Amino acid sequence: PLAGRILFIDDDPAGREVALFNLRKAGYEVTAAEDGAGGLSAFASSPFDLVVTDLKMPGIPGMDVLRKIRAGSPDVPVLVITAFGNVETAVAAMKEGAYDFIGKPFHRDQLLLAVSKALDRRRLASEVRALRIRASGVGRDVVSVSAAMRRLLEVADRVAATSATVLITGESGTGKEVLARRIHVRSLRAEGPFVAVNCAAIPAELLESELFGHARGAFTGAVRDRAGRFRQASGGTLFLDEVAEIPPSLQGKLLRALQERVVDALGGDAPVPVDVRILAATNRDLPSRIRDGSFREDLYYRLNVVELAVAPLRERPDDIPPLVQRFVSEFAGGREITVHAAVVAELSTRPWPGNVRELKNACERMVILCRGDEVSLDDLPPAPRPSGERAAEDASASFPPLPAEGLSLVDLEKQVIERALRMKGGNITQAALFLRIPRHILVYRIGKYGLRRDA
Structure with missing residues (x-):
């Protein structure tokens, strides 16, 4: 070498x-x-x-x-x-x-x-x-094999070496903070602090003090000086999560901090210089917020020097198997737990509206319910269904009143399975999700009744 x-x-x-x-x-x-x-x-x-x-x-x-x-x-x-x-x-x-x-x-x-x-x-x-x-605990591994995520990480790693402000966009639960931590760790500021602020979790009346700090006596209850998150992140990175939730009254002050590299603490005598890199994230459509007047256009362009759009999990199903392995291993607590291929295949077909966060919760549930050393289909949580699909189910489930002479439950079950298969175009996995039963049970019923997938 x-x-x-x-x-x-x-x-x-x-x-x-x-x-x-x-x-x-x-x-x-x-x-x-x-x-x-x-x-x-x-x-x-x-x-x-x-x-x-x-x-x-x-x-x-x-x-x-x-x-x-x-x-x-x-x-x-x-x-x-x-x-x-x-x-x-x-x-x-x-x-x-x-x-x-x-x-x-x-x-x-x-x-x-x-x-x-x-x-x-x-x-x-x-x-x-x-x-x-490593000792700081800031770094988090980004688990991915999909081409889309690999391309995104390549861009993120190139941007990390610069001082550019980055806007990370994507649905909730896609891993925007994990990506922000990766950028910090691979930047020249990696040995500095990584300070994360969830702007949606802090009441609007407290957010100004949280970000910019305050002087003692600036308001009732301000019994001592507070540095604020900008100064806490000095020499490192400040991550503003859910940046779209910052109220318009504070957006001008944030813009000044980004442009001038100074912060004005509440009740302070003079601006305080800050040396900090800004990474911001949102799951909102900021251009539409600009159009309705709830987000400043000049602030948007100041934040969006480089945009990294994280694709939802449903658009990168190749990442689901390695994520499942990682999460199951994480929650196993030293146990040797095997995830059956059928389980991974099943999880790979689900839409995951909550993205990686929802998948992680599902894996924790599977590990908890696992009886032995192998996760089975019975351990899977029921899949959430879109509202349109629920409406379709309600329409399909509209049966006439029960006849007085009785009916065959076997025939009724057979009819329901036939209708579910037709609705799902013969897709057994989707039909099983619709019927809220494990896939292997539906396969057994199809064989038992001699049904075709295109029934």
């Missing part, structure tokens, strides 16, 4: 070729650039573990290359090459954030040692950062 990906920027062709030969022979994957502009272009188009750059180059000098890389990717070490004995330039580079410097001309072993130390330090820093993030 390669030891690391290196970008080597030097306008000296002979020196560059010798360095590339030695680095590649040592097992590194190296990309070369002959000037600062070419180096920055290569860095923007591909990830690197280390940048080695000469300082004195035509066009964009090495010091500007150093500054731009440090500004956009502070976790990538930059090793600078400077003329032998030019101590002042080397010191200036170190002050700008260079990891180390090598004086020209340099020997092979000197270059390889400096590169090895820089990469080791980056790996160590990455491991420490990962441990800190």
Whole structure:
């Protein structure tokens, strides 16, 4: 395996070729650039573990290359090459954030040692950062195999490395907060706090103080200063869930906080600067809210720098099997519980109006009701049915009065199954859901009565 990906920027062709030969022979994957502009272009188009750059180059000098890389990717070490004995330039580079410097001309072993130390330090820093993030409990795995979710996660991961404000949209229960946490964990702010606020769960009269804070004595009951969620999230990420529920009277203040990066605490003397990234989420149609005047258009465009739309679970059934496995394992508490293939197939056909949250609750119920070490169809919760389907059932279930001479319950059951199969186009799974019985029982009844699926 390669030891690391290196970008080597030097306008000296002979020196560059010798360095590339030695680095590649040592097992590194190296990309070369002959000037600062070419180096920055290569860095923007591909990830690197280390940048080695000469300082004195035509066009964009090495010091500007150093500054731009440090500004956009502070976790990538930059090793600078400077003329032998030019101590002042080397010191200036170190002050700008260079990891180390090598004086020209340099020997092979000197270059390889400096590169090895820089990469080791980056790996160590990455491991420490990962441990800190894991210890914070912020990260949540996004379980997905569907093409739609994989594409969404690819975009989310690219956005995570920037400071852009993100608006996450989708139905309730689709996992918008899980996606927000993933963006935070993969951002440069991952070691900072992740502060989540459910704007719909806080009374309107308290939301201003909750978000922006208040000074002591600002109102009755304000016995001490309160920082507010914006300042609590300083250096990290503020997640505004159900942002559409923020009352219009507060939307202007939120817009100012986003534009000016300051907050005005209730009763405070002066605006307080904040360093925070905003992620927002909603299950509402914000454009329609804008049209009816309940949401500010300028705030919408400030929040919607990048929109990530999370598809409902019914549009990505491929994600249901791995989600079921994850949730069952989570609720099993160490027990070895197997989920029968028929159960997974059944769950994959349901519409899940409550999305991932509803599926998770269903899995918890299955684990609780499971009698042995295998979840069966009998352990499934009854499937919710749309109102239109309930109406259809009511119409189909309109039978004439019971005859005085009696009737055959077997014939009646057979007729009901026939009508349910016709209504569902011969789909046994859907017919079983309609009749509120396990699928295997319906299959048994169909065989018992010699019925066809298109009865």
